[in-house]
Amino acid sequence: MSTPDPLLIWRDEFPILADTTYMISHSLGPMPRRAEAALREFTNTWATRGIRAWEEGWWEMPITCGNLIGSIIGAPQGRVAMHQNVSICQSIVTSCFDWSGPRNKLVTDGLNFPSNDYIYHGLARQGAQIVSVASPDGMTIPLENILAAIDEQTQLVSISHVAFRSAYLQDLATITARAHEVGAYIVADLYQSAGIVPLDVVALDVDFATGGSVKWLLGGPGAGYLYVREDLDARLQPAATGWAAHAHPFEFVNGPIDYAPDMHRYLNGTPNVPAMYSARSGYEIVNEIGVAAIREKSQRQTQRLIALADEAGLTVRSPRDPAERGGTIILDVPNGREVTAELIRRKILVDFRPGAGIRIAPHFYTTDDEIAYTVHELASIVHPS
Ligand SMILES: Cc1ncc(COP(=O)(O)O)c(C=O)c1O
Numbered sequence: 001m002s003t004p005d006p007l008l009i010w011r012d013e014f015p016i017l018a019d020t021t022y023m024i025s026h027s028l029g030p031m032p033r034r035a036e037a038a039l040r041e042f043t044n045t046w047a048t049r050g051i052r053a054w055e056e057g058w059w060e061m062p063i064t065c066g067n068l069i070g071s072i073i074g075a076p077q078g079r080v081a082m083h084q085n086v087s088i089c090q091s092i093v094t095s096c097f098d099w100s101g102p103r104n105k106l107v108t109d110g111l112n113f114p115s116n117d118y119i120y121h122g123l124a125r126q127g128a129q130i131v132s133v134a135s136p137d138g139m140t141i142p143l144e145n146i147l148a149a150i151d152e153q154t155q156l157v158s159i160s161h162v163a164f165r166s167a168y169l170q171d172l173a174t175i176t177a178r179a180h181e182v183g184a185y186i187v188a189d190l191y192q193s194a195g196i197v198p199l200d201v202v203a204l205d206v207d208f209a210t211g212g213s214v215k216w217l218l219g220g221p222g223a224g225y226l227y228v229r230e231d232l233d234a235r236l237q238p239a240a241t242g243w244a245a246h247a248h249p250f251e252f253v254n255g256p257i258d259y260a261p262d263m264h265r266y267l268n269g270t271p272n273v274p275a276m277y278s279a280r281s282g283y284e285i286v287n288e289i290g291v292a293a294i295r296e297k298s299q300r301q302t303q304r305l306i307a308l309a310d311e312a313g314l315t316v317r318s319p320r321d322p323a324e325r326g327g328t329i330i331l332d333v334p335n336g337r338e339v340t341a342e343l344i345r346r347k348i349l350v351d352f353r354p355g356a357g358i359r360i361a362p363h364f365y366t367t368d369d370e371i372a373y374t375v376h377e378l379a380s381i382v383h384p385s
Pocket of ligand 1: 088113189212
């Protein structure tokens with residue numbers, strides 16, 4: 001007899017699990033019940049404390065809320081700042097650099113999220129040379145190809161820790177060491193790894209990390225985060241800025257900014273307070289469970305999903321070695337978009353990405369029966385008897 005799965009006690013915390021097979025936390029995690037109470041706390045605070053709420057917690061929320069993410073990604077307290085989304089965080093990072101000099105290369109991986117690419121290509125008008133290291137199979141990128149692209153002309157290396165298209169997990173430590181060897185900085189996009197793959201930004205030695213809340217961290221939308229290595233503060237002056245980044249914002253001094261000496265220097269304007277209330281509960285839950293336990297279960301269930309897909313004759317488009325992938329399994333079937341629509345009609349929530357396939361993601365609340373049910377229904381749509 002198999003041992004009971006201790007993580008299943010969390011199922012009741014997520015109302016949507018009662019009537020759907022929720023396999024889509026790589027896209028939008030299910031809402032925790034606690035989030036409703038947190039949003040009520042937001043409106044109560046606004047209603048009863050009014051303007052006083054700023055100094056009673058709201059103003060500092062980008063940092064205090066960021067601390068909850070810090071403990072998931074290994075960042076020291078005070079080193080994660082909340083922003084609206086990854087796109088903004090990436091813009092802040094790239095705005096820290098002068099792209100007009102000889103060190104003007106930005107090396108990015110070909111599996112990076114398109115939004116990041118759009119920001120990087122926008123830097124070309126400032127003189128940046130964008131080098132994208134292609135994925136030969138649309139699923140992985142040979143490490144040596146990335147390492148070879150990083151040279152003395154490189155200013156910034158951008159790596160998606162886990163690729164959104166294939167769940168391929170990149171060797172961040174080796175790439176970071178190479179970037180530092182040539183005097184380049186590195187930004188890691190952790191959106192598809194934080195909360196599902198244990199990681200430690202300090203041990204990895206990355207300079208910057210970005211991510212958001214709505215996937216494995218089970219938060220509401222509008223709450224992205226930025227980590228910056230502490231010793232860089234003295235050197236970095238983000239051009240994408242605002243009054244919250246000033247050393248003394250409430251002095252309201254015009255003219256060039258006098259940056260705050262700490263993580264506040266990467267802020268800009270008024271923080272997205274309700275988004276942080278809506279996202280916080282998910283971080284608390286992930287912290288309570290611990291990413292190591294989540295990863296252990298994820299690796300077991302994704303292996304099982306692959307085995308069932310193989311038995312059903314479905315094509316797997318994620319790395320087969322669990323050590324080389326995050327929490328999603330991509331199955332490439334003919335007419336993937338239509339098959340996805342049919343799965344959703346059957347209340348099996350997954351999504352489809354062109355050039356990749358159907359993305360399926362168990363999380364800590366998933367039962368083994370749901371894995372079997374998902375593959376069974378998918379196979380029955382693809383190969384009707
Ligand atoms: C790896 C990765 N980075 C970035 C994004 C987009 O982030 P945002 O909408 O917060 O800018 C996504 C969203 O799917 C993603 O998967």
